[in-house]
Amino acid sequence: MVRLSGRLPIKVSAVRRLLALTARQGRPRVVLAMAIALIVQGASPMSGRHDADRRHPAAISATVPEAGRRGLIRPSTWRRPAPKRTPAPRPSSRPPTSWVTRISAGSSTFVDSAGRRWRSDTGYSGGRSAVTRAQIEGTSSPTIYQRERSGMSRYAIPVPAPGTYAVTTYLAETKFSRPRQRVFDISAEGVVKASDVDIIQAAGRNHAYHVSFTAPVVDGRLDLGFSSKVDHAKVNGIEVAFLRPSTAGRRLVWTDEFNGARNAAVDGDRWRHETGGAWGDGELQSYTARTTNAYQNGRGHLVIAAQAERFRGTDSITRDYTSARISTKDRYSFQYGLFEARMQTPTGRGLWPAFWALGADIDQTGWPECGEIDVMEQFGHEPQKTLGTIHGPRYAGGARSDYEPGYSFAHPAPLSQGFHTYGVQWLPGSIQFYFDGHRYGAITPADLPSGSRWVFDHPFYLILNIAIGGRWAGTPDSDTRFPQALLVDYVRVYQ
Numbered sequence: 001m002v003r004l005s006g007r008l009p010i011k012v013s014a015v016r017r018l019l020a021l022t023a024r025q026g027r028p029r030v031v032l033a034m035a036i037a038l039i040v041q042g043a044s045p046m047s048g049r050h051d052a053d054r055r056h057p058a059a060i061s062a063t064v065p066e067a068g069r070r071g072l073i074r075p076s077t078w079r080r081p082a083p084k085r086t087p088a089p090r091p092s093s094r095p096p097t098s099w100v101t102r103i104s105a106g107s108s109t110f111v112d113s114a115g116r117r118w119r120s121d122t123g124y125s126g127g128r129s130a131v132t133r134a135q136i137e138g139t140s141s142p143t144i145y146q147r148e149r150s151g152m153s154r155y156a157i158p159v160p161a162p163g164t165y166a167v168t169t170y171l172a173e174t175k176f177s178r179p180r181q182r183v184f185d186i187s188a189e190g191v192v193k194a195s196d197v198d199i200i201q202a203a204g205r206n207h208a209y210h211v212s213f214t215a216p217v218v219d220g221r222l223d224l225g226f227s228s229k230v231d232h233a234k235v236n237g238i239e240v241a242f243l244r245p246s247t248a249g250r251r252l253v254w255t256d257e258f259n260g261a262r263n264a265a266v267d268g269d270r271w272r273h274e275t276g277g278a279w280g281d282g283e284l285q286s287y288t289a290r291t292t293n294a295y296q297n298g299r300g301h302l303v304i305a306a307q308a309e310r311f312r313g314t315d316s317i318t319r320d321y322t323s324a325r326i327s328t329k330d331r332y333s334f335q336y337g338l339f340e341a342r343m344q345t346p347t348g349r350g351l352w353p354a355f356w357a358l359g360a361d362i363d364q365t366g367w368p369e370c371g372e373i374d375v376m377e378q379f380g381h382e383p384q385k386t387l388g389t390i391h392g393p394r395y396a397g398g399a400r401s402d403y404e405p406g407y408s409f410a411h412p413a414p415l416s417q418g419f420h421t422y423g424v425q426w427l428p429g430s431i432q433f434y435f436d437g438h439r440y441g442a443i444t445p446a447d448l449p450s451g452s453r454w455v456f457d458h459p460f461y462l463i464l465n466i467a468i469g470g471r472w473a474g475t476p477d478s479d480t481r482f483p484q485a486l487l488v489d490y491v492r493v494y495q
Contacts, residue, residue: 095161095245098457100428103157103238105129106147113141114445114454118237127152127232134174138208141446145172145208150234155224157238159217163245166336166427167224168212168444170237173199184233187225188215196229210442212430216247239444241428243336244495254332254493262298265291271326274463277315284350284469284476285321286313294324301487306351306466308482321476325465333360333459337495339375340423340434341464346484347416350476351380352467353486355422357460368402369393371455373431376422379473380480383414386422388433388441396451403452407433407441419489428457464488 104110104118106129111117121129129149136142159165167188176182179201186194193213203209215222222240226233256270266273273289285306287293297303306323313319341355354377359370372391379385389406411420423434432442445454466486469475476482 095163096242098428099160099242101157101240103155103240104144104147105149105236105238106131110143112144112446113450114448114452116445118144121149121155121238123156123158124149124152125154125156132174134172134206136172136174136206136208138203139446140448140450140452144170144237144446145174146236148172148174148234148236151228151232152226152235154226155235155238157222157224157240159220159222159240160242161245162218162220162247164214164216164243164247165222166212166214166241166243166430167193167222168210168239168427168430169235170239170444170446171197171199171203171209171211171234172207172236173203173205173209176200176231177205180230182232182234183228183230185225185227185229186211186213186233187227188213189217189223190225191215197233208447210430210432210444212425212427212432212442214243214250214427216249218247239429243428250338250494252492253337253495254334255490256302257300257490258296258302258488259300260296260298262296263291264296264298266294266296266302266326270328270331272329272331274325274327274329275314277313277317277319279467281467281470281472283352283467283473284319285323285467286311286315286317286319287325287465288313288322289324290322293322294326297487301489302464304353304464304466304486304488306346306468306482306484308476321468321482323466323468325463325467327358327463328461329358329360331461333461334493334495335457335459336426336428337493338423338425339462339491339493340421341375341491342419342421342489343376344419344487344489345376345378345415346380346466346486347383347414348380348476348480348484350469350473350480351378351484352470352473353378354463354465354467355491356463357424358463359455360459360461367391369455371458371460373424373426373456373460374406375424375433378415380484381474383416384411385409386411386415386420386435388422388424390431390443390456392448392453392455394449394452396449403449405443405447405449409433409435409438409440411435419487426456429454431456462491462493464491 102118103121105121107120109119127149128151132146136145179198183196183198185192194211199209275287275289277286294304304324309322310318310320311322345353355375357373362370368391374389377387385408387406387408389404391402391404394403421436425432430444432439
């Protein structure tokens with residue numbers, strides 16, 4: 001309720017006089033308007049504040065017309081308040097920093113030997129599920145492979161945000177024993193990712209096998225397709241992990257093509273020399289930073305040269321061989337992707353060339369807790385064989401503190417006779433080894449020995465070297481010729 005101020009009696013008497021005057025002059029409408037204006041101007045809330053400080057209800061016009069005589073009342077300065085802006089809705093989900101789902105081709109959930117939870121499968125079209133008691137080799141988590149779904153055509157798997165996802169299918173053949181008895185394709189988002197999958201041919205009967213790939217997803221659902229060619233397609237488990245928010249294809253993110261001048265040192269912005277002696281394996285070389293042991297040949301190659309010479313190393317020990325070990329430590333590290341090198345390797349007993357990667361946290365955690373990925377290791381007395389291995393911590397006791405699951409690939413001719421490409425596709429929960437574009441092995445956490453821990457979800461850096469001697473390569477003999485060289489055409493990282 002509005003009350004009148006103490007000045008109202010004075011204004012009322014003035015209004016009476018004005019009404020009388022104007023009535024005699026015949027201007028009643030003007031008088032009435034002026035009287036109302038005087039009354040309104042004299043009214044105030046109980047606080048006594050001037051009307052100009054009051055807010056009019058929203059239903060009242062924003063301005064009040066002037067009276068017939070200017071200056072008696074002021075136009076209102078009030079304006080309708082601008083409507084409050086509602087903040088734009090945020091996306092329902094942001095790209096996750098990490099996300100993974102694991103689907104077992106069965107009707108119940110379980111936890112595998114690595115402590116990872118697998119949920120029962122949904123989102124499939126067709127097929128039937130089954131359970132087997134087959135003894136599955138090549139894994140510490142056989143339960144994954146003892147449940148299967150066969151004959152399905154697709155799986156529709158919800159994902160939290162658009163992006164690129166890493167997919168690993170877990171497979172084991174428990175029914176057939178000969179190649180070409182079960183053959184099928186696996187696709188993702190309508191694109192074939194694995195053609196002519198033949199588990200028996202790839203891994204044998206009752207042995208763990210994996211098919212891993214990446215897939216871009218833009219609509220919140222990953223569609224996996226299974227197309228049967230011979231008998232029915234099958235799957236035992238599916239793991240899907242977020243890789244990156246971009247859905248663009250893989251791109252080259254780091255490289256060294258070694259196009260420097262003849263006898264030039266390695267690029268110090270990319271590589272650093274690691275010098276010293278035995279490095280824990282009883283090796284016989286001293287690693288140096290000299291260009292006689294590591295240089296660019298002017299024809300697009302890095303040369304790491306192993307020499308037979310007496311040399312006093314940085315550890316003040318004189319040895320009979322020199323070589324080089326270079327790494328990208330403190331220069332470049334990365335997490336996940338395809339990394340590869342095209343190389344021509346040396347031959348001869350006692351030679352141990354390698355292209356590998358170590359966890360960038362090695363100074364904080366030590367080895368093997370930092371993790372190690374050996375893309376290529378060769379022993380000179382096995383000229384046609386290459387090895388791909390991983391190392392990590394094992395807590396189950398025994399003589400070794402690390403595990404070392406891996407694969408080997410045998411080439412028809414000595415590897416020293418030409419250049420070959422050695423690579424690893426590294427995804428969340430999967431490390432796959434490649435030789436000249438052919439995948440010859442894959443390792444997941446389910447393949448680790450009991451008591452082991454997967455330590456491959458953080459940045460790693462790269463290493464190239466030739467070791468000489470030691471417990472793995474043996475001692476050079478009279479048939480080993482020096483100097484020997486590891487020729488590197490390029491090193492590349494794709495993500």
